Amino acid sequence: MADKPSVEVCFSPDRFDLYYQGQPIVVVIDVLRATTAMCVAFEYGVEKIIPVSSLEEAIEYQRMGFLVGAERNGKIVDGFDFGNSPTGFMTDKFNGKTIVLTTTNGTRAINTANKAETVIAAGFVNLDAVNQYLKEQQRDTLILCSGWKDRFNLEDTICGGAIVDYLVAEGSHISDHDSSVAAKYLYQSAKTNYFGFLKSSSHRRRLKKLNLQEDIKYSLTPNKTSVIPFLKEGELIKLG
Amino acid sequence: MADKPSVEVCFSPDRFDLYYQGQPIVVVIDVLRATTAMCVAFEYGVEKIIPVSSLEEAIEYQRMGFLVGAERNGKIVDGFDFGNSPTGFMTDKFNGKTIVLTTTNGTRAINTANKAETVIAAGFVNLDAVNQYLKEQQRDTLILCSGWKDRFNLEDTICGGAIVDYLVAEGSHISDHDSSVAAKYLYQSAKTNYFGFLKSSSHRRRLKKLNLQEDIKYSLTPNKTSVIPFLKEGELIKLG
Structure with missing residues (x-):
């Protein structure tokens, strides 16, 4: 076991320090919708994404002439041109x-993970590509779910569980945390029917109220792209 | 739905303030082993249990002549006569x-929940009794898992999920949190075989190393007693 890489899941960014043990790779997940949107953005030719945590920083970039998107609580923030809608x-x-x-959770999670050697972004939409990449790396990996305002959420955890499930089958081990075991079990329960399983997800209900069914449907569909957003010196680029 | 009571699950005591919304009932769970041990203690005639969070307080009570138990990291603390072993x-x-x-997690969880109107302690060993009590109360309920040093744990979550599963079938609703949905799903996956499911639980592995198989086996067995530990003015007594 000792030379096999480990894989662990952390449920929300505010818990990062409890789970981060110097893993060289951190995978950030915000299925609904930030990391999904990032995959689409690169797929459609975006060159670089600068993730910022606060609206103050976003406004600062706007003043400097950048194209700036801002989302809070599922909506585009007044004064900004776009949010985190994948479509x-x-x-x-x-x-x-x-x-x-x-964004409310995802960009904060990315900036939290910043201290790791390698940070990538994942969702259902690029799941196979991420799994393949991690399998090739053979290094200890921490999966960081963005959650919802420091709370556990189902869609990020299930997506994280899908990665754990894959990597464990490929020889990785869960070294210490029940969160990783739970994520794997939840994925195994959900895998044949994400939509049905996630119908009770609180954030899905939240977005449904905002008429974002198209985004939800897209975000829960596996393997729409092979893009992997990759953090380099604080900015996201397309891997490879 | 509006007049039906709600039921929610919080994964660890440090998250209590994110999940506590004035629910009149909080159910504290520390399957391995504090709340299980409390049920046994009352079953065997203990009159009152004073839960304290720190070793300093425990030593203070010892000086006053009380019988004091202290556990940290699965072991009896030097200088104390007993820990939290149910057997x-x-x-x-x-x-x-x-x-x-x-104890490491359980007594802290009970003291965290102290602000609620009613605090009771649960484990697999008194599951039916707790479910029956909550069904009779028909009030909003928060289930507080003790976790492991602020981290999610599997056995408390599954026990909490068993209560959610029962109360939802009886008409309660999950109002807001994915943690409650996940707990229910995890229970449903685990219910036919707790031992098998929890073989990968990190705390079970931890206790197994300490030769506590008897405690584990007892703690994971449902309905050994109908005792419900109940917090009254900071002290636990047997309900009813």
Whole structure:
């Protein structure tokens, strides 16, 4: 076991320090919708995404002339042009551009993970590509779910569980945390029917009220892209 | 739905303030082993249990002449006579006595929940009794898992999920939190075989190393007693 890499799951960014033990790779997940949107943005030609945690920083970038998106509580923040809608990035208008993004949970999670050697972003939409990448790396990995305002959420955990399930089958081990075991079990219960399983997810209900069914449907569909957003010196680029 | 009571699960004491919304009932769970041990203690005639959070307080009570138990990291703390072993309470020697107890997670969870109107302690060993009591109360309930040093744990969550599963079938609703949905799903996956399911639980492994198989087996067996420990003015007594 000792030379096999470990894989662990942390349920929310505020718990990061309890779970981070110097793992060289951290995988950040915000299925609904930040990391999913990032995959789409790169798929549609975005060059770079600068993730910022606060609206203050976002406004600062706006003043400097950047294209800036901001989402809070599922909605685009007043004064910004876009938010974190995956379908909203299905356009050529950001092609070749650098954009700045701040979201309720996802960008904060990315900035929390920043101390790791390698940080990538995952969702159901790029699951196989992420699994393949991690399998090739053979290094200790921490999966950081974005959650919802420091609370556990189901969709990120199940997506994290899918990665654990895959890596454990490939020889990785869960060294210490029940959260990783639980994520794997939840994925195994959910895998044949994400939509049905997640119908009771609180954030899905939250977004449904905001008429974001298209985003939800897209975000829960596995393997729409092979893009992996990759953090390099504080900015996200497309891996490879 | 509005007049039906709600039921929610909080995974660890340090998250209590994120999940506590004035629910009149809080159910504290520390399957391995504090709340299980409390049930046994009352079953064997203990009159009162004073739960204290710190070793300093425990030592203070010892100086005052109380019978004091203290556990940290699965072991009895040096200088104390007993810890939180359920089988250790299967004796007449505490009959009619008041004891003081401090444990790594469970007693802290009970003191965290103290602000609620009613606080009771649960484990697999008194599951039916707790379910029956909650069904009769018909009030909003928060289930507080003791976890392991602020981390999620599997056995408390599954026990909490068993209560959620029962109360939802009886008409309660999960109002807001994915943690409650996840607990219910995990229970449903685990219910036909707790032992098998929990073989990968980190705390079970921890206790197994300490040769506590008897305690584990007892703690995971449902409905050994109908005792419900009940917090009254900071002290636990037997309900009813």
